[in-house]
Amino acid sequence: MAYRKDDGNKEPVCLFSEEHVRLIKDQYKDWFDKSLREEDRQTEGKYFTHSGIPVKLAYTPADIENVSYIEDIGFPGHAPYLRGVYPNMYRGRLFTVRQLAGLGAPEDCNERVCYLLDHGATGVNILFDMPTIRGYNSDDPEAEGNVGACGAAVDSVWDMDAFFKDIDLGTVSTSIVTHLPSTSLVIPGMYFAVAEKRGTPLSKVAGTCQNDFIMETCVGSGYEILPPSVSFRMQCDTVEWICKNVPRFNPISFNGYNLREAGTDAVAEVAIGISNAIATAEELIKRGMKFDDFAPRMSFFWDLHNDFFEEIAKCRASRKVWYKVAKERFGAQNAKSMLMRFHVQTAGVTLPATEPLNNIARSAIQGLAAVLGGCQSLHIDSFDEAYSAPTEEAALVSLRTQQIIQTETGVCSTVDPLAGSYYVEYLTDQMVQRIFDYISKIEGLGGLVQAVESGWLHREIVSYNNKYQEKIENGQMKIVGVNYMKTDNSKTAPIQVFEYPETYSRQKAKLERLRKERNDRNVEEALSILRQKCHTTENLYPYCLDAVRNLATLGEIEELFREEFGLWSFPLL
Amino acid sequence: MDRKIKVVMAKLGLDIHWRGVYLVSQFMKEAGMDVVYLGNKFPTEIVEAAIEEDADVVGLSSLSGNHLALGPIVVDMLREKGLDRVKVFMGGVMPPDHAKRLEKEYGVQKVFLPDTPMQEIIDGINAAVGNTH
Amino acid sequence: MKIEKKELVDELIERSLKGEKLSISRLISLVERRDEYAPYIMEKIAPHAGRAYYIGVTGPPGAGKSTTVDRLIGMFCKNNLSVGVIAVDPSSPFSGGSLLGDRVRMNVKSEKMDVFIRSMSSGRVMGGLARTSKEAARILDACGKQIIIIETVGVGQSELDIAEATDTVLVILTPESGDSIQIMKAGLMEIADIFVVNKADRPGAEDISTSIRGMLKRSLRKRDWDPQIFLTSASVSKGMDDLYAGIWSHYDHLTENLRLEERRKRQLRQELHTRIENEFAKILWDMVQKKDIDQVVLDTWLRRADPQNTAQQFVLSSLKESGLWPQKQ
Secondary structure, three states: OOOOOOOOOOOOOOOOOHHHHHHHHHHHHHHHHHHOOHHHHHHOOOOEOOOOOEOOOOOOHHHHOOOOHHHHHOOOOOOOOOOOOOOOHHHHOOOEEEEEEOOEOHHHHHHHHHHHHHOOOOEEEEOEOHHHHHOOOOOOHHHOOOOOOOOEOOOOHHHHHHHOOOOOOOOOEEEEOOOOHHHHOOHHHHHHHHHHHHOOOHHHOEEEEOOOHHHHHHHEOOOOEOOHHHHHHHHHHHHHHHHHHOOOEEOEEEEHHHHHHHHOOHHHHHHHHHHHHHHHHHHHHHOOOOHHHHHHHEEEEEEEOOOHHHHHHHHHHHHHHHHHHHHHHOOOOOHHHHOOOEEEEEOHHHOOOOOOOHHHHHHHHHHHHHHHOOOOEEEOOOOOOOOOOOOHHHHHHHHHHHHHHHHOOOOOOOOOOOOOOHHHHHHHHHHHHHHHHHHHHHHHOOOHHHHHHOOHHHHHHHHHHHHHHHHHHOOOOOOEOOOEOOOOOOOOOOOOOOOOOOHHHHHHHHHHHHHHHOOHHHHHHHHHHHHHHOOOOOOOHHHHHHHHHOOOOHHHHHHHHHHHHOOEOOOOO | OOOOOEEEEEEEOOOOEOHHHHHHHHHHHHOOOEEEEEEEEOHHHHHHHHHHOOOOEEEEEEOOOOHHHHHHHHHHHHHHOOOOOOEEEEEEOOOHHHHHHHHHOOOOOEEEOOOOOHHHHHHHHHHHHHOOO | OHHHHHHHHHHHHHHHHOOOHHHHHHHHHHHHOOOOOHHHHHHHHHHHOOOOEEEEEEEOOOOOHHHHHHHHHHHHHHOOOOEEEEEEEOOOOOOOOEEEOHHHHOOOOOOOOOEEEEEEEHHHOOOOHHHHHHHHHHHHHHOOOOEEEEEEEOOOOHHHHHHOOOOEEEEEEOOOOOOHHHHHHOOHHHHOOEEEEOOOOOOOHHHHHHHHHHHHHHOOOOOOOOOEEEEOEHHHOEOHHHHHHHHHHHHHHHHHHHHHHHHHHHHHHHHHHHHHHHHHHHHHHHHOOOOOHHHHHHHHHHHOOOHHHHHHHHHHHHHHHOOOOOOOO
């Protein structure tokens, strides 16, 4: 699908009159030739944004001469939603402050979550430890050494219950950061099962799960990976079931973030996220749903990197691209289907281990860009990112940074304050075009699932990383304190790290008790039905939920998937 | 004679971050080493591969917190099998004092933390292996 | 010094023949890097080799060779057979280094499985892939592995080499492997005893097997074995039982009427031929006076002479000068 500048016969009304633009062009040339020294003029053509868009010394209305306010920019909360998804934006509702919570056993996390909620956080992010992310129980041999590290260990409904002890699931908004579609079939189900047990109706349960097959097949190497087509089917199963049964829960967050962290630029990040949304929409329509039934529940997740203006332009552009896809390609009727709502996390990959306190400054600037870009929720990375999951002190600094942006800087008082900046509008327009081009490229490869199966996306990631590394090593890309302005004192500060060595034994004991107390016949029956359903085209969600309710463990269900669907390795080598 | 350094590279256990270890592997290749990439493997499989490949070096990548739990097991198992000459290098995200402990207490030749230039890794390996050749 | 090393090598050989992994591994390294003791090692090993069944696996990149080999390893082991695998990957023509990834897909999780996997870069191989991988395979054979699998990427010469080194050749393709012309061009038609169309759950699997069948029919080559075609999805172990049985039926075919012996003799003849040629060249080269080859290059360049004629003249005059050529009065 190609991006067309003018999509109708009518002449768009541009921001500046032709005559005005002509005058500016003439004078610009004059200015450029006469006011600048030769060496200044020589620098033109040598500056680029992070994703490779050429950057001029100065921008003027001539650089956005074809841009029409009504058509291309529009009012906040109006098509094409470039300026934001709501007319009143942050005056109406501030972005949700989501900070990471998840370390050790669920009981430890509960403490952290309550701590953050008490300090004004309005949503919860649950991160999981590696065994949980990859679908193993804490006492599986594969889990050794990872239980409770960098996230919470969740093996069964019991753990989910413990995690949310004393927290009302009907009022809190929870982002369940599952990575893989196969675990998104199970872990949010545990959350729903807890809500059911506590008498909270599913209609009141709000939150998001990540559920992205790119996470399973491209971003993570994984010990054992399900094939892309299977992972994609599971992704769609979850979206379909949750849309029909848990109306306030976002069943998918198209994850540009981790892809970007793994190595792509801003254009690819958004284009791949949207390509996945396109593929998902097509699959669900094939299953008989209407675009407007599920599109309002789709959310996106972007990574805000260092290139300040490009990142802001990316946020603005991504909303417009999604609007056009929803409207023109899928014929969306409901305005909510055309709104791209996204969560932002600042870029962990930009936070070096050297002089870690500098990372507070980096993250604050990235967070500011996210807010200027109009995000719906924000997570600011902690300065100790390069060492471990954050300490309490570091987590609090991140939370405070968000609050400072919200209340002290004044940036939330007006909507999209950078609109009309020649540079920002130019970049936004460039991003829109480049994102569409990239989406077309993926479609040319036969769609996203194909692009993954063939290893194309992996090669993209590798080639990006090679270039990135080269730029760092040859100094073209400067990182303060690492390869620039480095002093002998540029040291890694001693950082205290949270350790929960007892998590393993606690989880192990809990699993032993669970296996003793649960009704084995029920578990076996639920699992055997699920096993059967794997080989049908039926939606797997209700069968997973049933297994979970009967206290089947995450590891058991995932092992079943691995047995039934086989394993896949990406074709990189 | 034609004597290239042979390296067995692995992601430790369940860790998912593949791009760093792949990038380093590529640099090693460009530096003329033979790199056997294992993907995600656990200590037993890693040591078995080191034996079968007659590796000079085992490189372990860990970014998800299993470095202290699994790294030392690899070193110990290599010793048990009589492969003292195989140097174990690690890379990834971990607190600096963990890195020091791995080097001082657990017999890891060297831990490369984030921000390490590629050439430093290559030089480190060349220096360590050159001594035993 | 020398004696000491010989003793060391002898000990390595002795331990290897008992099946000790560490020693086998070192032995392969010595042979691989053309150690001065390599010929000695092969001499000592030779009488013990020749008992294993050699299987070659080749096909285009991404066809699923390693995954197929992984599944076959599991099946052989289940039937109490020990397996040795030589997995060959190309190396960088620039640095000479390599990044060998076949083990990513090979998972030997059980200690009960008697398996030895060795990765090899084609760049390390002097005198052709066939030589070193064959020698490494022979070592594994002599050291007690009953099944030897040699896996190479089929992108050039290597798949022809593999045919000269193994008893049964599996050519693995996928529905995406392209049209039949490409398969033919790659020389894969000639060497395959068994075709595997992997990833057969994808569209086009039937098409490709039909076109292979057609090509086999049209082929004028006389065969005593009709190559079989199997559809598999190795990643989910589909079709693997049939493939496994198919491999054994080719083995049975070979063991009838001394066909295996004939095939191996034919290979031996080919190998000896190549080696004798190489030896001749090497010895003669050492005997003749070494001329300054740079001078010859420059001369040929300046005269715009034809390389073929120059080479011929070069050899003749070298032989004459060394007195190896009967000189006419």
